[in-house]
Amino acid sequence: DAGITQSPRHKVTETGTPVTLRCHQTENHRYMYWYRQDPGHGLRLIHYSYGVKDTDKGEVSDGYSVSRSKTEDFLLTLESATSSQTSVYFCAIGQGAGEQYFGPGTRLTVT
Amino acid sequence: KNEVEQSPQNLTAQEGEFITINCSYSVGISALHWLQQHPGGGIVSLFMLSSGKKKHGRLIATINIQEKHSSLHITASHPRDSAVYICAVRSNTGNQFYFGTGTSLTVIP
Numbered sequence: 001d002a003g004i005t006q007s008p009r010h011k012v013t014e015t016g017t018p019v020t021l022r023c024h025q026t027e028n029h030r031y032m033y034w035y036r037q038d039p040g041h042g043l044r045l046i047h048y049s050y051g052v053k054d055t056d057k058g059e060v061s062d063g064y065s066v067s068r069s070k071t072e073d074f075l076l077t078l079e080s081a082t083s084s085q086t087s088v089y090f091c092a093i094g095q096g097a098g099e100q101y102f103g104p105g106t107r108l109t110v111t
Numbered sequence: 112k113n114e115v116e117q118s119p120q121n122l123t124a125q126e127g128e129f130i131t132i133n134c135s136y137s138v139g140i141s142a143l144h145w146l147q148q149h150p151g152g153g154i155v156s157l158f159m160l161s162s163g164k165k166k167h168g169r170l171i172a173t174i175n176i177q178e179k180h181s182s183l184h185i186t187a188s189h190p191r192d193s194a195v196y197i198c199a200v201r202s203n204t205g206n207q208f209y210f211g212t213g214t215s216l217t218v219i220p
Contacts, residue, residue, distance in 0.1 A: 031206070042115065042197065042210030050206065058207070090154065097141065097201075100208070102154035 003027050006091050006103040014111055019078040021106050023091030025071075029101075031094045032074040034058075034066060036087040037105075043090065049074055050096075081110045114138050117198050117211035124218050130185040132214045134198030137179065145172050145183050146197040148213065154197070157183075188218045 003026035013019050023032060031050055035043040035058075045058030047066040055066050063085060065077045078085055091103040115136045124130050134143070145157040158165050158172040160181065165172050169188075174181040185192055198211040 033208075035210075040212065042113075042212045043199070043208075044210070045208060048206060056206075088152065096206070099144065099156045099159050101156065102146075105152045105154075 004091060004093055004101055004103040006089075006106050008106060009104065010107045012109045012111060013081050015082060016080050019081050019108065019110075021076045021089055021091075021108070023074040023076070023093075023103055025074075025093045027093060027101070028071060029093040029095055030071075031096055032068065033092040033094070033100065034064070034074065034076045035090045035092065036060065036085075037090060038087050046076065046089075081108075083110050086110045113211075114209040115198055115200055115211040117196075117214050119214060120212070121215045122217070124188050124216070126189060126218055126220050128188050128218075130188050130192075130216065130218075132183045132196050132198075132216070134181045134183070134211055135179060136181075136198075136200045136209070138200065138209065139203040140200040141203040142201045143174055143181050144199040144201070144208075145181075146199060148195040148197060150194070157196075185216075190218045190220050193217050 005024050007022045033048040034046040037043050044060045046064050049055045049068040067075045089106045092100040094100040118133045142161045144159050148154045160174045169186045171184040195213040195215050197213045
């Protein structure tokens with residue numbers, strides 16, 4: 001299994017508060033991705049990174065920002081959480097053209 | 112608009128049955144992936160295909176590039192195969208992945 005962890009695994013927060021989710025890998029993969037998974041939708045890409053300090057937006061990036069200051073860590077920040085951001089968040093890693101390996105997920109509830 | 116459509120959405124089978132899950136996509140792709148998501152939520156990659164057919168144990172995945180269609184087959188199904196199976200495609204115009212909404216499979220003993 002690819003070495004990929006997410007923290008926290010569960011979080012409940014209030015509307016308007018900032019939240020940061022962390023993805024950590026030990027595989028030295030170049031690409032890292034943040035997805036959200038909601039009922040009735042497939043996994044949807046929020047942001048991805050193709051190298052340290054290199055990031056790009058996905059299809060549902062509004063309200064989210066990311067940072068990657070080192071290869072192994074990819075942070076997802078909700079600047080001011082809203083109830084519509086209640087979701088399960090998955091991080092994934094990959095080498096580009098090949099497979100993606102998924103983290104265990106973070107269940108976020110915004111009340 | 113969904114770039115990836117899966118059918119059926121839900122599937123219940125008796126242990127031992129042959130199962131087929133279908134995936135159709137509307138974009139140009141460089142590869143198609145089949146993923147398995149267990150009830151606990153973890154997602155595991157089963158196959159990556161760009162042409163033809165691949166087999167791993169009781170699982171077989173096929174792809175027809177011209178028809179933009181892929182199938183995942185499970186032979187001699189077992190209750191431990193119960194999971195959500197997700198089809199995903201990698202666009203050939205960038206680093207974008209598109210995911211189907213998944214097929215929920217339940218195999219009854």
